[in-house]
Amino acid sequence: MPEFGYYAKRPRPQHREYLRKCLDARAFVESVEELDDFRLFVRRRGMSGVHVYLTNSYEIGVADVEEILADAPETTCIVSTMDYNHYSSEAKTLATERGVGLFKAVEFLGAVYFDGEAFLGYLSPAQREALRRRNNS
Structure with missing residues (x-):
């Protein structure tokens, strides 16, 4: 049966479950509570x-960050559940300024080891390497 855009922003159950299993596998994670689909x-x-807001938006922009934070003001982290999804640099900046992490799922799984500024500013190994290359050129 066609989805008719049902998962345009809503995370797919299997992606939410995968993320939950990855988090549960980390010894320092005491619990992961699913509050709703998002x-x-x-x-x-x-x-x-960490109050996580999950999204399946193909590109998270400033308006998406604003909408998410208006809908769920307790949010401390926005996670895009698909690795091919992305977010704009402006959205990342806005989220960081508001004290909210903005990550792809794989980035979040690295950031979750940190707190405070280290959490907000977390860069994946690939992002750190790309930054190093830019700085060395």
Whole structure:
């Protein structure tokens, strides 16, 4: 049966479940609570909890960040569940200025080890390498 755009922004159940399993496998994650189709709460030992807002938007822009934060103001992290999705640099900047992490799922799985500024400014190994190359050219 056709989806008629149902998953245009909504994370697919299998992607939400994959992310949850990855988080549950980390020893420092105490629990992952699914609040609804879009929101998770991740409790971490010795660190702050993370209010995660999941999205399947192909490109997260400034308007998307604004919409998400208006809908779920407790959000401390926005995660795009598909690795081929992306976000604009302006959206990343806005989210960071608001104290909210903005990541692809694979980036979030690295950022979750950190708190505070290290969490917000987390760069994946590929992003760090690309930055290093730009700085060396």
